[in-house]
Amino acid sequence: MKAVTILGSTGSIGCNTLDVISRHPRSFSVFALSAYSVVDKLYQQILTFRPQYAAVIDEKAAKELCHLLKTQKINTQVLVGQQGLLEVAAHQQSDIVVAAIVGAAGLNATLQAVYAGKRVLLANKESLVIGGQIFMTAVEESGAVLLPVDSEHNAALQCMQGCDDPTRDLRQVILTASGGPFYNRPYDSLHKVSPQQACNHPNWDMGMKISVDSATMMNKGLECIEARWLFDLPPPSINILIEKTSTVHAMVEYTDGSWLAHMGVSDMRVSIAQALAWPGRISSGAPPLDMTSLAEIKFSPVDDSQYPCLQLALDTLRHGRGSPIVLNAANEIAVDAFLSQKIRFTDIALIIEQTMNTFLPDQPTQMAEILAIDQEARQIAHTMLTQPRKKYF
Numbered sequence: 001m002k003a004v005t006i007l008g009s010t011g012s013i014g015c016n017t018l019d020v021i022s023r024h025p026r027s028f029s030v031f032a033l034s035a036y037s038v039v040d041k042l043y044q045q046i047l048t049f050r051p052q053y054a055a056v057i058d059e060k061a062a063k064e065l066c067h068l069l070k071t072q073k074i075n076t077q078v079l080v081g082q083q084g085l086l087e088v089a090a091h092q093q094s095d096i097v098v099a100a101i102v103g104a105a106g107l108n109a110t111l112q113a114v115y116a117g118k119r120v121l122l123a124n125k126e127s128l129v130i131g132g133q134i135f136m137t138a139v140e141e142s143g144a145v146l147l148p149v150d151s152e153h154n155a156a157l158q159c160m161q162g163c164d165d166p167t168r169d170l171r172q173v174i175l176t177a178s179g180g181p182f183y184n185r186p187y188d189s190l191h192k193v194s195p196q197q198a199c200n201h202p203n204w205d206m207g208m209k210i211s212v213d214s215a216t217m218m219n220k221g222l223e224c225i226e227a228r229w230l231f232d233l234p235p236p237s238i239n240i241l242i243e244k245t246s247t248v249h250a251m252v253e254y255t256d257g258s259w260l261a262h263m264g265v266s267d268m269r270v271s272i273a274q275a276l277a278w279p280g281r282i283s284s285g286a287p288p289l290d291m292t293s294l295a296e297i298k299f300s301p302v303d304d305s306q307y308p309c310l311q312l313a314l315d316t317l318r319h320g321r322g323s324p325i326v327l328n329a330a331n332e333i334a335v336d337a338f339l340s341q342k343i344r345f346t347d348i349a350l351i352i353e354q355t356m357n358t359f360l361p362d363q364p365t366q367m368a369e370i371l372a373i374d375q376e377a378r379q380i381a382h383t384m385l386t387q388p389r390k391k392y393f
């Protein structure tokens, strides 16, 4: 029986994880859940899974949750704030920590789980993007087991099983991309798209932030940075191809000319189940992939002019230093502003570019420096929201 803590349990990845766990009550128990402030959903999850702890960031949410639990005489202990989150992330009674908070806000808690030597199922790609070498050194030193839940990385890792020296034996890793909801639409026609249109992903059902990131393809850029650290490969050997059906999640080319590809339905429960059960296998609840009904699978290169955010992300692999932290912070501010309809879809790339042109910090050497760069980049990006912007058209 493995005790599982889910950081960000009310989100898309969190709910999918609980769905997989509910299918295997003899193998997994829920030790702790955490959410920002979505009390109703968290309360329902507590009723079903009866964790020992629930952590919320918000004081108001904590009071509300405590009241609900008291009326039902449920003795789940409610912890509040960042301190509560860090406590559940590192608690000695848990075996597996699922890092499913969205954005840089997940870094601290994910790292706490790493320092505590947990098996960490990483969905929160932003924490690895900004944590970089510091994050991977912590994994190495603590003996934590880091397993990617991001479908492309989970798929690529499965294609690499049995390869003891990827740097020597691999020619390249291909992360596939669907192209998002605006594939084939000229970029200069996108200034009027709504948040709802941007979040309407053709294949995947995800949280709002990653859905916008998929529409701009910033998501694929973050994933290239994530892959660079996870697989310890030089950036030129990490490449992207468009595969519109999202059936092939990743491919790996070996030096002998062999290609291995991972296929599956577009359902995050597949990679979550793989990582929960690793090195074994369990059922995920995802529908089977009917190979005979597959549409034609085709691969095509990415049209650079369509995805300026992707280019900005790939630029950070060349610039190095603190640039991925600045990229990520500016993206979070810009996506948030787009979702609250303060800026246009096409402004997202402009705000990130302007922030990156203004601020290229040195390589951070410790966590505190990462957080300081993140804060400064957020402030700069905020000021960019109100400044006049050049227009692409």
Ligand code: NAD
Binding pocket: 007, 008, 009, 010, 011, 012, 013, 014, 034, 035, 036, 037, 038, 057, 099, 100, 101, 102, 103, 105, 123, 124, 125, 126, 149, 150, 151, 204, 205, 206, 207, 208, 209, 210, 268
């Ligand atoms: P989501 O928005 O649906 O859920 C986010 C969760 O984090 C919620 O439980 C929320 O309460 C919590 N949260 C948000 N801000 C917080 C904060 N400041 N402090 C503490 N908790 C906070 O997001 P999601 O789509 O589930 O994505 C989560 C992570 O997984 C992201 O990093 C995303 O890139 C990654 N990911 C998601 C998918 C997917 O299919 N959704 C696929 C691959 C990777």
Ligand code: MG
Binding pocket: 150, 151, 152, 223
């Ligand atoms: Mg992905």
